[in-house]
């Protein structure tokens with residue numbers, strides 16, 4: 001189980017997370033929704049330990065990464081996680097199978113001669129065949145996401161963190177990814193956090209949805225309750241309304257991200 005208590009994260013004089021409290025129970029798929037730039041990716045990075053909270057703490061199965069030395073941090077903590085990066089983040093110079101097994105090199109003691117066949121197995125789980133020797137440049141956007149997903153599950157994690165798994169994909173490929181997330185949850189019994197602003201996806205895959213706004217969790221509830229939320233901020237966001245209490249502050253939008261996604265969250 002993942003427990004975040006009072007997580008505060010600042011970058012310079014900007015406070016991005018202002019006290020995030022969230023619990024993710026075993027077997028659950030928690031979706032975190034919220035506008036672009038509200039700190040969703042920052043929160044995931046605090047969970048996996050790529051960023052350290054300025055205040056508060058995150059514990060995973062009772063372990064607090066802030067209290068660990070380098071060796072246990074990797075051995076006991078990071079190993080538990082698979083991470084699907086926002087941009088798939090494959091290494092262009094490596095083949096697909098090298099990408100998929102990249103984490104095994106430093107997270108596990110797996111015999112490197114087994115890497116290729118492990119990659120093949122994981123690729124099969126995400127519906128990809130005979131592409132082990134391709135380079136990322138030869139893949140479509142949906143395939144890259146799936147390769148990223150194969151990499152996330154390569155070390156057999158108990159937790160998977162997905163950062164915008166459907167962003168930039170067409171609606172059909174988005175649903176293929178949704179189904180894969182559901183399958184992995186069933187087959188591998190993983191516990192997941194999915195950051196998204198794709199409400200269709202959130203409603204389909206989440207056991208619970210938490211909305212992040214101005215650095216805090218506004219509401220955290222099952223999809224049905226979020227759909228009918230009376231919180232005006234949550235209502236505006238899930239319905240995608242331009243009018244409401246959430247004001248667009250254009251300076252907060254990252255031009256690159258907005259252009260890439262075709263929307264400004």
Ligand SMILES: Nc1ncnc2c1ncn2[C@@H]1O[C@H](COP(=O)(O)OP(=O)(O)O)[C@@H](O)[C@H]1O
Pocket residue numbers: 011016034035036037038039040041042043252254
């Ligand atoms: N390493 C960093 N250094 C400085 N600012 C950052 C860093 N990472 C994120 N930010 C800023 O923090 C805010 C939240 O970013 P992020 O967590 O990526 O938002 P989201 O994933 O919700 O779109 C943004 O304004 C972003 O520019």
Ligand SMILES: [Mg+2]
Pocket residue numbers: 040041042086163
């Ligand atoms: Mg993000």
